Amino acid sequence: MKSLYKRLILDTATKSIYVALYLGDEELQVRFQEGLNDHSVTLLPMLEEMLKTIHWKLEDLDEVYIGIGPGSYTGVRIGVSVAKMIGFMHPIDIYTVSSLFLLASSSDSSEIVSFIDARRNNAFMAYYKQNNHVLTEVIGDCLENIDTFLSKVSPLATVIKQGCPKGYKVFTSHMGQKVSELHDLVPNYLQITEAERKKG
Amino acid sequence: MLVMGVETSCDESSVSIVKDGKLVLSNIVLSQIDIHQAYGGVVPEIASREHVKGITRVFDQALKKANVTLDDIDLIAVTEGPGLIGSLLIGINAAKTVALDRQIPIVGVHHIAGHIYANHISNELEFPCLALVVSGGHTELILMKEHMDFRKLGETQDDAVGEAYDKIARVLHLPYPGGPQVDYLASLGMDKYHFPRPLIDSPDYNFSFSGLKSHVINLHHNLMQRAEEFEVADFCRSFQEAVTDILVHKTKKAAKEYQVKQIIVAGGVAANKGLRKKMKEWIQDIPVFFPAMEYCTDNAAMIAVAGYHQYQKNPTSSNMMLNGNSRLNLE
Numbered sequence: 001m002k003s004l005y006k007r008l009i010l011d012t013a014t015k016s017i018y019v020a021l022y023l024g025d026e027e028l029q030v031r032f033q034e035g036l037n038d039h040s041v042t043l044l045p046m047l048e049e050m051l052k053t054i055h056w057k058l059e060d061l062d063e064v065y066i067g068i069g070p071g072s073y074t075g076v077r078i079g080v081s082v083a084k085m086i087g088f089m090h091p092i093d094i095y096t097v098s099s100l101f102l103l104a105s106s107s108d109s110s111e112i113v114s115f116i117d118a119r120r121n122n123a124f125m126a127y128y129k130q131n132n133h134v135l136t137e138v139i140g141d142c143l144e145n146i147d148t149f150l151s152k153v154s155p156l157a158t159v160i161k162q163g164c165p166k167g168y169k170v171f172t173s174h175m176g177q178k179v180s181e182l183h184d185l186v187p188n189y190l191q192i193t194e195a196e197r198k199k200g
Numbered sequence: 201m202l203v204m205g206v207e208t209s210c211d212e213s214s215v216s217i218v219k220d221g222k223l224v225l226s227n228i229v230l231s232q233i234d235i236h237q238a239y240g241g242v243v244p245e246i247a248s249r250e251h252v253k254g255i256t257r258v259f260d261q262a263l264k265k266a267n268v269t270l271d272d273i274d275l276i277a278v279t280e281g282p283g284l285i286g287s288l289l290i291g292i293n294a295a296k297t298v299a300l301d302r303q304i305p306i307v308g309v310h311h312i313a314g315h316i317y318a319n320h321i322s323n324e325l326e327f328p329c330l331a332l333v334v335s336g337g338h339t340e341l342i343l344m345k346e347h348m349d350f351r352k353l354g355e356t357q358d359d360a361v362g363e364a365y366d367k368i369a370r371v372l373h374l375p376y377p378g379g380p381q382v383d384y385l386a387s388l389g390m391d392k393y394h395f396p397r398p399l400i401d402s403p404d405y406n407f408s409f410s411g412l413k414s415h416v417i418n419l420h421h422n423l424m425q426r427a428e429e430f431e432v433a434d435f436c437r438s439f440q441e442a443v444t445d446i447l448v449h450k451t452k453k454a455a456k457e458y459q460v461k462q463i464i465v466a467g468g469v470a471a472n473k474g475l476r477k478k479m480k481e482w483i484q485d486i487p488v489f490f491p492a493m494e495y496c497t498d499n500a501a502m503i504a505v506a507g508y509h510q511y512q513k514n515p516t517s518s519n520m521m522l523n524g525n526s527r528l529n530l531e
Contacts, residue, residue, distance in 0.1 A: 040289045041523045044296040048520065058301045072245065074286050077252045078293045085297035088256040089270060183257050186249070195243040 006060055008086075009167040010047075011067030012039045012079035013099035013187070014116055018067070019047055020167040021054060028054050032164035039075040043082065059090045065167075065176050067099035070124040070141045070190035071116055080187050087182045094185065095176030098141050100126040105135065105170065106163030113150070113159045121146055124190060127153045133166075135173040143190045203511075204262070204273045204298070205504025208291030209283025209311050211235075211242045213254045215262035216500035217273070221508030224321060225266035227494070227501040230254045237376045241366070248286035255294050262500075270302055277507020280308030281528030282337070288524030296520060305518030309507045310530050311498075312338060313348065315466035317509065318491035318502035323464075330460040332451045334475070335467030336362035336379075339447075341405045341454050342530070347509045350530045353454055354405025361443060362469050364409040368439055371417050372432050383472045386440035389433030393419065395442040397449075405454050412442055444478045452483050463488045471496040 007022040017039055021029040029050040033042065051057060066083035069076045076099070087094040103114040109130065116124040123146050127139035139152065150159075170176055179185050202225075205216040216227040232250045236242045263269060278295035281288055292308070299306035316331045330353075331342040339356035359367070362379055369378020374385075395415055398408045416439050423430050455463050463486055469475060470490050479488045495502055510517060 038523070040293060041521050044293065044300055045520045048300050058297075072249075074248070074289060077248055077286065077290055081252055081255055081290045081293045082297050084252075084256045085259070085294050086301075088259060089298070089301055183260075184253075186253050189249070193243065193245040193249070195239055195246060199238065 005062040006056065007063045007065065008061050009065040009097070009165070009170060010079050010083060011097070011099050011102050011165065012043060013067045013069045013071055013073060013076040014103070015073070015075070016162065017043060017046070018102065018165050019043070019050060021050055021056065022167060025168045025171055027167060030164070030167070034162065039078045043078060058086055061086070061090070061092050063093045063095060065095045065097050065170055067102050068096045069099055069188040070143065071099070071118065072187070072189045072191070076187040080185065084182060084185055087179070094179040094182060096179060096185070097170055097176055098126065098188070100124060100141050101128070101135065101137075101170070101175050102165040103160055103163065104128045105165045105167070107158055107160050109158035111154050111157035113153055113157045115159050115161050118143055123149070125149050127157065133169055133172050135169055135175070141188065141190060201274045201508065202268065202272050203275045203277055203504040203508045205500035205502070205507060206276065206278040206291045206295045207314065207498055207500040207503045208251045208287050209279045209281070210287060210498055211247045211250070212498040213251050213258045213291070214498065214500035215258045216504050217262055217266035217268055218501055218504035218508065221505050221512075222321065224501045225268065226262045227499055228258050228261045228265060229499050230258050233377065240370060240376055242284070244284045244286055247284055248290065251287050251290040255290055259294070270298060273298070273302065273304060275507065275511055276304060276306045277309050277504050277510070278306065278522070279311050279314065279503050280522060281311065281525035283311055283526060285524050285526040288526070292522055292524050296522065299520065305511065306520065306522065307507050307510050307517050308519065308522045309503045309510060310528055312340070312466070312530050313350065313506040313510070314502040316342065316344070316464065317506035318466060318495035318499070319464040319489050320505050321495055321501060322492055323489045325464070326461040328458055328460045330451065330455050330458060330463045331466055332447060332463065333466045334361050334447065334469035336360055336366065338467060339407050339409070341451065343454070343458055343460070348506070348513050352531055354407065354450070356407040356409060358408055358410035359413060361407070361409055361447070362467070364413045364443070365469070367413055368416055371420055372435065379469065379472065382436045382440065383474055385433045385436035386474050389431055389435070389437035391438045391441040392434040393438035395438050397442050397446050400446050400449055405450055407446060407450070409443070412439075440474045444475050447475060448478045448482045451479070455483065455486050460486060462486060465490050468497050
């Protein structure tokens with residue numbers, strides 16, 4: 001039965017928007033928009049149009065997979081708020097996914113470093129190995145100096161900074177973490193705010 | 201018609217259910233004031249983080265308190281701006297998700313229109329109407345000839361009046377938020393210092409509080425340097441008298457010029473007791489209204505009420521492409 005689950009995957013944690021509708025492991029609809037930086041305007045009309053195309057409603061969904069960062073780009077909160085509201089309105093299972101994993105899924109290389117710039121020579125990064133479309137996490141999400149991180153991984157690893165995720169790999173790699181208390185769901189910022197840091 | 205209001209423009213996450221633009225069935229406000237207190241002001245990134253954390257709980261409580269379900273909601277109204285952009289976007293996208301799910305219209309409401317319509321909850325607006333909008337971000341005189349029609353007659357050229365209150369409070373080491381503290385202490389003190397009243401006799405309806413604020417801060421600094429004793433309450437009273445003299449004088453003048461039927465005061469500083477008293481005392485020939493205390497500060501009920509009137513006036517204003525606008529214009 002599981003292969004017939006109606007699934008939504010959503011990621012707005014970076015400057016791109018990724019929305020995909022799956023029936024089991026089959027991709028029915030996908031949108032990937034890069035660089036326009038208008039998540040707040042675009043996301044819901046995009047989702048509405050995609051659902052209409054295949055005659056689905058939000059309430060038909062069985063599972064929502066939401067990219068939760070890392071990072072504190074404003075966009076991450078847009079996607080997470082939308083996923084929380086869907087889970088609040090309907091008894092749908094919500095799963096969190098690392099946005100670095102989604103980024104990595106766009107590549108078919110056997111070794112992948114996914115990379116979101118965090119400025120001042122730092123980046124949010126994770127390191128995966130891939131075999132037969134299944135990704136295994138070697139180093140999980142972290143915020144680190146770029147050179148320090150790269151010194152820990154194979155020089156043959158492909159560094160991925162952008163690309164349209166291949167959503168089915170979330171399922172084949174079992175990378176979704178089921179949310180137990182929806183109200184408490186927040187993005188994975190991985191760092192405290194500057195104000196908190198200064199306050200000590 | 202049941203309207204769901206959503207407000208997340210600054211440091212309060214609020215959802216409200218209002219019937220026919222008038223009857224408030226619920227108005228849940230999740231305030232972050234205790235969190236920002238430690239920083240002496242609102243930290244935008246922390247505000248955004250708190251909104252996303254609390255958003256579904258506020259929706260949940262608002263529906264439960266009103267004893268309705270989302271199926272009963274006919275329209276959703278959400279603050280479009282002005283405000284902190286990261287905060288605005290959370291309310292807007294949560295509201296859009298409801299609109300998509302229930303296939304109901306959604307309207308974006310100007311935050312100040314909301315504050316003005318907070319007065320409509322306990323009192324019927326009559327036009328032409330003059331609104332004095334006073335808060336931490338705004339000091340404006342607005343003329344309304346009909347529902348949802350706003351003409352700005354004048355505004356502050358520098359600090360908003362609530363901002364000046366908060367800065368004075370900080371210098372006097374009063375706890376955050378300082379406005380209510382200054383108001384309370386003013387009631388215990390005397391106008392000993394006779395601070396200047398900038399622009400009080402200017403021919404326009406603009407305001408300026410930056411010079412007055414600096415004057416007060418400099419005097420405080422000098423007194424401290426000379427180790428002279430002074431009463432904080434007298435400082436607060438002198439400042440408050442100067443501010444309220446300017447606000448009330450200009451409001452009265454505009455009300456006469458435009459022959460308004462009523463004056464309403466809106467925004468967080470509408471809770472100021474000194475301002476309330478002076479408005480009533482100085483202006484007796486035109487009715488003056490203030491929102492109930494609970495609707496002075498940011499809340500979603502006022503957004504639902506304004507959204508109701510906006511939708512009545514323009515039913516095609518529903519817009520899923522709605523975006524947050526930190527500098528949205530009211531006119």
